[in-house]
Amino acid sequence: MLSYWEKDALCAQDVIIIGGGLLGLSTALSVKEKSPRARICVLERGVFPAGASTRNAGFACFAKACEMLSDIKIQGESEAAKLASQRVQGLKLLRSRISDSAMEYEELGGHELIMDHENEVSDADLKMLNELLHPYFEQNIFSVQNKKIAEFGFKGVKQLIYNPLEGQLHSGKLISALWRLINALGIRVITGAEVKRIEENANMVEVFVHHAQMNEEIRFTAGQVGICTNALSANLMDPSIKITPARGQVLVTKEMRGLPLKGCFHFDEGYYYFRNHENRIILGGGRNLDFETEQTTEMDYNPKIQAELDRVLREIVLPGTKVEIDQxxxxxxxxxxxxxxxxxxIGGRRAVGFTCNGMGVSLATLTGEKLADLLTAKA
Structure with a gap:
């Protein structure tokens, strides 16, 4: 059972954010900026963020040519261009909040690889994409730079499309920097706090968290609640909101001397991605090999996909190089x-924010700003 002190001082908040990943922390910071006197608490189910915020490959990207061409078929030209612009705007907001050095942000460019068995992206398509994005960036974003294929030593690649504005960062150091900022502003983050249910009435929102040590529920209360749980807590959202979980498999090599690769790399419409981190390669993706299995919230390995990542690493990325997997x-x-x-x-006192779609790093800060607007708006 809770003590009087705990109930009196710790459980009542003005705003509760559920989910302590990039979006949840960003939302909490934006709420504090808009309402400096607000009591804000972030409830995170894991010891570390449970989704992908610290379990990604550390990309800070906004546009890949083949992916944009695919997205245009779903969203239309204007929406695809608007989304790319929002990603860049989100990155700018993040970099205004956290210094580049604190999160090891580097703008080394993005490279999209077109494989031998694929059709090359036509000059006409690249011209269309550049014209579509020019109002937002005032420069051409995509260019063909096939000479880089030999420089990097890739095998099975026939076209390389370069984007000079793509970046990369250290995901763990980004979260650490956000934690320091959160703590300095008096926002409390409670980890190991799995929310089981939410009940809203005219006066407040009740948030019930399982207390493992005492095997009972803790009742938190707040005037407003923001739900930033990605695909992990569908039971907390409105049933009309459809978010499909997608597990991403990742590996990192041991250090290698003379690594020729610098920057972010993608192929197969972004389903495969790799980058350098110092003298290592971080490689992930491949869920299109097994969509059904990877639509899960279980943190586990997929042997089929991990085996394909090994092949990609040794046959395409670093052919002829002795490579050892570290993790x-x-x-x-x-x-x-x-x-x-x-x-x-999703109620008078509840709002949902969702930003990922594989671009959480780019979009979290901007989406958190918009969610904070809903949570601090006057009735």
């Missing part, structure tokens, strides 16, 4: 039906 892991992403972010009210 493997997985993280849970979420995808909306149209790949657009979601920010909406």
């Amino acid at each position: 493997r892991w997985s993280g849970i992403m979420g995808f909306s039906e149209n790949k657009m972010p979601i920010v909406q009210k």
